[in-house]
Amino acid sequence: MSQPESHLFEVTLQVSSWESEFLDLKMPVWTPGSYLVREYSKHLQNLVAFSHKNENLIINKLSKNYWRIDTKNINEVTVKYQIFAHELSVRTNHLDSTHGYFNPAALCFYIVGKQNYPYQIKINPPHSDWQISTPLVSVDGTFIAEDFDTLVDSPFEIGKHQIYEFQVLGKKHQLAVWGTGNIEPQKLIKDIEKLIEVEAKIFGGLPYDRYLFILHLAATGGGGLEHKYSCTLNYPRFGFRDRDKYNRFLQLVAHEFFHLWNVKRIRPIALEKFDYEQENYTPSLWFSEGTTSYYDLIIPHRAGIYDTNNLLENLSKEITKYLGTPGRLVQPVSESSFDAWIKLYRQDANSANSQISYYLKGELVSFLLDLLIRNKWDNERSLDDVMLQMWEQFGKSETGFTPNQLQQIIENVASIELKDFFAKYIDGTQELPFNEYLAPFGLHLIADPDPSIPYLGITVKTENNREIIKYVAANSPAQQVGIDPGDELLAINNFKVTSEQLTDRLKDFSAGDKINVFVFHQDELRSYWVTLDAPRPSRYQVVLKEDADILQKRNLARWLGTNRSKP
Missing domain, CATH: 1.10.390.10 (Neutral Protease Domain 2)
Structure with missing residues (x-):
């Protein structure tokens, strides 16, 4: 990091005791935990290679992330290159005058066929007062990774x-x-x-x-x-x-x-061994990420950081987001998991109409499974027992699980067959029956529509002083007349309207009214007569039933803890 202001990491790879005519080097295209091919090698520049006699070696690029170096009769090789690092995210690299941060998957080559060999890494900070933080152990200033997987799994923070x-x-x-x-x-x-x-x-x-x-x-x-x-x-x-x-x-x-625990050690079988060159497909990210998302709601509550009111409010927001996504009726959550590589991280104007996040639906499916198990076993068993069994059977040994094995453990804990549940809600797109599962705990889900806002079905955002329609809901009044994402909203009934004004303007009308919407469509002025629909719920809320009986209140207290404030 000799010139951190340049945002260039300067990397030297040294290989000794090499006995082959070629040295094949590859750079990962993704990093575990972030399921998108990010093409890390696009940031590589100035690649050169030398022998121990400082002779230039021939490098042939065989594919986007694959280089072959001619090493005939050469057993010590030095490779040098630079990586441009100007993206401050948890999955990439960032270098400037204040610090250096990198994920080894986005910075380091692996030697083909030698991924299981130890890798040693040494950091040369630009200033003597910069310190190094990483989970790797240092031996005399050199950090040791037992293999390439361990190196990839070890981010570095360097600075003050x-x-x-x-x-x-x-x-x-x-x-x-x-x-x-x-x-x-x-x-x-x-x-x-x-x-x-x-x-x-x-x-x-x-x-x-x-x-x-x-x-x-x-x-x-x-x-x-x-x-x-x-x-x-x-x-x-x-x-x-x-x-x-x-x-x-x-x-x-x-x-x-x-x-x-969940995903770093309790891993789907497709992620048991990482293939850094291509997508690693699994239908189980709903469990790896979604179940984890359910626990990130529950755990702060158990820790006493927020109370039951906060928990139910957070849960209500998640359900509102879910029920406001038309794609929940199109894409099963197992398919969402499998297609993470091409859909979740590559949102477009139609994503909300055709997709559902495996984080979001996985969270809510896990919520229902927890309630199902608790209700069946009077809170003596819960989703915690599923997690513990997955840990004991798969996590400790880091043995990848199959979707069937996951289902079997959930069924074993619940002591009921869940074939129908999985078919409907994980591999299918049927509506999640929230109230059916909430009822034994004295809770129910209510819709909170704003009766004063008839439904048009568009989302508008101001961009460069233009009101751009970013989203048109499937089967909405706007879509039915041909209004498209990307159109510029101009006026309603001959009066200019902005994104901030749209909701208030719609309050001037009722369901069944026809309004004249003016837009620029690819710079062509168009007008559409749109018949507004009935108001749609803008919010859903999980609340305590007024007529909840003693058993329901007891179930709720045993689920959420008697030492928490009540809803």
């Missing part, structure tokens, strides 16, 4: 970041914070400790001796990426004082930390 050390259940933890904001480290660490304790209780302990949290505080954005012995978190720098934003951050922590 703040490091906070703490212990939970006798295990060492570090929080490395880059950036400034309104974070209160000691308060945050106390809450993180609570989350760790709750999650460790589910699985019977912590499967590591040391764990690293890397936190990037930036202007905007957010997200996380899990690793076996660490995680990276990005969050807005001033998102820690507002209580709701703070709680959302702790949900992010709970989510990524839960992954150290």
Whole structure:
């Protein structure tokens, strides 16, 4: 990192005791935990290779991420290249005058056929006061990875970041914070400790001796990426004082930390061994990510970070988002899992009409399964038992599970056949029967439509002083007359309308009214007569039934805990 302002990592790969006519090098196209081919090699430049005599070696590029170096009669090879690093995300690389951060999948070659060999990595910071944080162990300044998988799973943070050390259940933890904001480290660490304790209780302990949290505080954005012995978190720098934003951050922590069991060790069979060259398909991301999303709602509540009112409000928001996505009736969640590589991370104007997130539906399917098991077993069993059995049978040995094995364990815990449940709600697109599963706990889901807003079916956003229609709902009044995503909204009934004004303007009309909508369609002025439909629910809410009986209230208390404030 001799010139961090250039955003260029300078990488030297040294290979010794080489006995072959060729040295084949490949760079991953994706990184585990982020299911999209990101073509990391597009950031590579100035690739050269030398022998131990400093002779230039011939390099042939065989494919987008594959290079072959002629090494006949040469057993020591030095390869040098640069990687442009200007994307601050949890899955890529970022280098500037303040720090360097990288994921080895986005920076490092692997030697074809030698992925199981040890890899050693040494960091040369640009300044003497820059420190290094990584889950890898250092031996005399060199970090050791037992194989390429371990290297890929070990992010590096290099700079003048703040490091906070703490212990939970006798295990060492570090929080490395880059950036400034309104974070209160000691308060945050106390809450993180609570989350760790709750999650460790589910699985019977912590499967590591040391764990690293890397936190990037930036202007905007957010997200996380899990690793076996660490995680990276990005969050807005001033998102820690507002209580709701703070709680959302702790949900992010709970989510990524839960992954150290679910997906890093309890893995679908397709992810048991990583193929870094191409997509690794599995229909089970609804469990790996969605079930983890359910627990990131529940765990802060169990830890006492927020109460039952907050939990049910958060759950209501998730259900509202789900029921507001027409694609839930088109794409099964198992298909959403399988197609993550081409759909979830590549949203377009029709995505909401044709897709459903395996995070979102997986979360709600897991919620129903938890209620189903709890109701069947009077809260003596729960989804926790599923997680524990998956850990004991697959996680400890890191043996990949099949979809059938996952279903079998859920059925064993529930002690009922779930073939119909899986067919309808995981491999099918039938509506999730929320009230059927909520009723035994004295809860029900109610719709909260705004009767004053008739339904048009478009979403509008202001871009460069133009009102652009970003989304047109399937089968909506707007779609039925031919209004398209990308059209520029101009006026309703001859009067200009903006994205901010649209809702109020619609309140001037009723269902069944015809309105004249003016748009630019590819710069052509068009007008459409649209018949407005009845108002649609804008919000759904999980509430306590007024007539809930003693048994229902008891079930609710045993699910959510008697020491929590009641809804």
